[in-house]
Amino acid sequence: MPPPPAADPESAPPAGSTRRALYHVIFESDTVAGRAFDAALIALILVSVAAVSVETVAGLPAAVYHTLHVGEWALTLLFTLEYALRLVAVRRPLLYAASFYGVVDLLAILPTYVSLVFPGTQVLLVVRILRLLRVFRVLKLSRFLVEARELGQALRASVRKITVFLLTVLTLIVVIGTLMYVIEGAEHGFTSIPRSMYWAVVTLTTVGYGDISPKTALGQALASLVMILGYGIIAVPTGIVTAQLTVGRTAPGPERACAQCGTTGHALDARFCRCCGAALGDGA
Numbered sequence: 001m002p003p004p005p006a007a008d009p010e011s012a013p014p015a016g017s018t019r020r021a022l023y024h025v026i027f028e029s030d031t032v033a034g035r036a037f038d039a040a041l042i043a044l045i046l047v048s049v050a051a052v053s054v055e056t057v058a059g060l061p062a063a064v065y066h067t068l069h070v071g072e073w074a075l076t077l078l079f080t081l082e083y084a085l086r087l088v089a090v091r092r093p094l095l096y097a098a099s100f101y102g103v104v105d106l107l108a109i110l111p112t113y114v115s116l117v118f119p120g121t122q123v124l125l126v127v128r129i130l131r132l133l134r135v136f137r138v139l140k141l142s143r144f145l146v147e148a149r150e151l152g153q154a155l156r157a158s159v160r161k162i163t164v165f166l167l168t169v170l171t172l173i174v175v176i177g178t179l180m181y182v183i184e185g186a187e188h189g190f191t192s193i194p195r196s197m198y199w200a201v202v203t204l205t206t207v208g209y210g211d212i213s214p215k216t217a218l219g220q221a222l223a224s225l226v227m228i229l230g231y232g233i234i235a236v237p238t239g240i241v242t243a244q245l246t247v248g249r250t251a252p253g254p255e256r257a258c259a260q261c262g263t264t265g266h267a268l269d270a271r272f273c274r275c276c277g278a279a280l281g282d283g284a
Contacts, residue, residue, distance in 0.1 A: 019088060019089055022085060022088065023090065025037050026085060026086055026089050027086075027089065027090075041082070041131075042132060044075060045128050045129065045131050045132060046132075047075070048072070048079075048125060049125070049126055049128055049129050051071055051075075052072065052123060052126055053126070055068045055069070055123075072112060076109050076125075079105075079108055079128075080109050083105045083106065086102075086105065105131065107130075108127060108130075111124040112125065150245065151245070154241050154244040155241060158241050162237055165240070169233060172229075173204065176197075176200040176222070176226055177194075177196035177199065178193055180214065180222060183214070183216060183218050184196075184214050184219045188212075188216070189211075189212035195212070203223060203227060204226055204229065204233060205234070206234065
């Protein structure tokens with residue numbers, strides 16, 4: 001879930017205006033009308049994604065394809081109207097249009113119009129599934145966003161380590177691919193170093209398509225080592241991120257200061273002060 005922008009793009013218009021009433025329905029789920037609007041929107045999104053998926057199935061009657069095509073345009077027009085109403089309802093339309101949700105809302109309707117010029121692009125309408133991110137607000141699941149933020153922080157903190165790891169893996173792939181090219185050669189399917197590197201990637205990741213495989217004893221021995229190495233390599237990124245998550249939960253920070261005694265250095269998930277036992281507030 002992306003962090004909110006510095007200026008809230010969904011800021012409400014002045015009270016008492018028609019735009020304010022529209023804002024309450026579209027952007028807030030605490031009213032009966034707001035909950036009904038959100039529920040209907042989620043249902044339409046699911047129907048739309050399902051229809052686009054079914055439309056790619058071959059062998060259906062022509063009438064089914066026609067119905068799906070008409071339904072696709074009807075839903076696109078509804079989503080276009082909804083997007084326009086969102087721009088009208090907010091105080092800063094351009095700011096909302098440039099926000100994460102604004103971009104997703106726009107991408108949810110563009111493929112149908114683009115398909116008029118480039119047929120087939122309407123399948124990109126599956127991007128509408130991203131609009132279900134609003135379900136966190138609709139179903140009061142905002143507390144889960146804390147966990148999502150912690151995971152995002154752990155991933156960002158692990159970027160350098162994972163980058164070094166990936167560069168090491170790429171180096172291994174080049175070396176292993178070159179060795180297999182020398183050992184097996186073109187007569188066994190390893191016609192070039194790039195193709196041999198493709199085999200190394202497939203084997204190292206334990207995918208094993210089997211389209212090319214070593215035939216000599218030395219090549220098979222190298223392949224066995226690569227397979228065993230692959231199992232160890234797969235676990236490394238997971239371990240890096242998991243370790244960072246653990247550090248993030250236990251590392252002390254000045255924001256966890258006790259309001260009663262001023263003690264700092266509490267764990268991020270601590271609920272009580274480690275010195276005086278006073279409850280730590282959400283904003284501590």
